[in-house]
Amino acid sequence: TQLLEQSPQFLSIQEGENLTVYCNSSSVFSSLQWYRQEPGEGPVLLVTVVTGGEVKKLKRLTFQFGDARKDSSLHITAAQTGDTGLYLCAGARGNKLVFGAGTILRVKS
Amino acid sequence: DAGVTQSPTHLIKTRGQHVTLRCSPISGHKSVSWYQQVLGQGPQFIFQYYEKEERGRGNFPDRFSARQFPNYSSELNVNALLLGDSALYLCASSRDRGISEAFFGQGTRLTVV
Numbered sequence: 298t299q300l301l302e303q304s305p306q307f308l309s310i311q312e313g314e315n316l317t318v319y320c321n322s323s324s325v326f327s328s329l330q331w332y333r334q335e336p337g338e339g340p341v342l343l344v345t346v347v348t349g350g351e352v353k354k355l356k357r358l359t360f361q362f363g364d365a366r367k368d369s370s371l372h373i374t375a376a377q378t379g380d381t382g383l384y385l386c387a388g389a390r391g392n393k394l395v396f397g398a399g400t401i402l403r404v405k406s
Numbered sequence: 407d408a409g410v411t412q413s414p415t416h417l418i419k420t421r422g423q424h425v426t427l428r429c430s431p432i433s434g435h436k437s438v439s440w441y442q443q444v445l446g447q448g449p450q451f452i453f454q455y456y457e458k459e460e461r462g463r464g465n466f467p468d469r470f471s472a473r474q475f476p477n478y479s480s481e482l483n484v485n486a487l488l489l490g491d492s493a494l495y496l497c498a499s500s501r502d503r504g505i506s507e508a509f510f511g512q513g514t515r516l517t518v519v
Contacts, residue, residue, distance in 0.1 A: 301448075330508070339410075339496050339510035340449070385448050387508075392462040393439065394498070394508060396448030 300324060301388055301397035309403040313375050318384055318400040321368040326388030326395075329362055329369050334383040334399070343371075376404045408433065410499045410511035418517045419487050427482045427514045429497030437461075438480040439498040439508065440472055449496055455480055456503045487518045 302321045310316055320329070328347045332340035344353050346362035346369060353360045359372040369386055381404050387394040411430045419425050431438050437456040441449035451464040455474035469485045484491055494515050498508040 332510075337494075337513075337515065339412075339494075339513045342507065342509055345507050387448070389504075392454045392456075392503060393451040393464065394441075394449075395451070396441075398446070398448050 300395050301386055303384075303386060303397035303400050305400060306398070307401045307403075309405065310376055312378055312404055312406050315372070315374050316376060316402070317370055317372045318402070319368070319370050320386035320397055322388060323367065324388070324390075325366050326390060327366075328389045329366070330387045330389070330394065331360055331369070331371055332385040332387065334385060340385055373402075376402075378404050378406050380404050410497055410509055412495075412497050412511035412514050414514060415512065416515045416517075418519060420519055421487055421489060423487050423518075424483065424485050425487060425516060427484075427495050427497075427516070428479065429482070429499075429511060430479045431497075431499030432509060435499040435501050435509075436478055437500045437503055438474055438478065439500070440480070440482045441496040441498060441510075442466075443494040443496055443513070444492075452482070461503060484516075489518050492516060492518045 331343045334340040344360045349364045349366045351362045357374045383399045385399045387396045439454040440452040443449040453472045454462040458474045472482045474480045494513040496513045497511045500508045
């Protein structure tokens with residue numbers, strides 16, 4: 298059983314559309330990180346959220362950490378083809394990261 | 407500044423063989439963690455090393471071992487390779503023992519045939 302559930306598993310959209318992906322858990326995490334990973338590469342850290350209710354913006358990406366620190370969302374405005382990739386959320390649990398299975402995003406031109 | 411570097415980038419081994427993967431963390435980072443990522447899944451935690459000591463171990467068999475050197479670089483060793491060990495092996499570097507921010511290398515793609 299996946300400790301962190303990500304949804305949807307796969308998303309295919311047109312360039313310019315908006316989208317939201319979700320990361321949910323029944324467990325509390327001290328922090329949560331979002332990564333983007335391209336095929337054959339390592340995950341690239343996008344953001345770390347620490348405080349319940351925290352919202353962080355990174356250009357067209359908006360990240361939110363749930364009040365109870367159990368869930369998070371990533372919203373992308375006006376998606377671009379360069380946003381294509383695997384989006385992973387990871388919760389910090391002690392000295393390790395617990396990852397979800399990821400959302401594969403494909404942005405078509 | 408150089409990021410996390412891993413070597414080799416790709417490797418093909420035969421069942422039963424042994425493999426050593428290497429990782430150099432970001433300069434100034436003292437913690438190195440290893441993760442295994444099989445196709446279609448998120449990375450799974452294998453080990454964390456901090457200040458040359460093992461600080462955490464995931465649910466992996468004793469065939470997996472690791473160590474950290476005085477310069478904070480690290481090696482992951484896997485003995486008696488199985489087909490199921492085929493995966494992308496990722497090294498993550500963080501500044502201290504906590505894992506609030508981890509930066510990953512490009513990974514080593516291991517194929518066991």
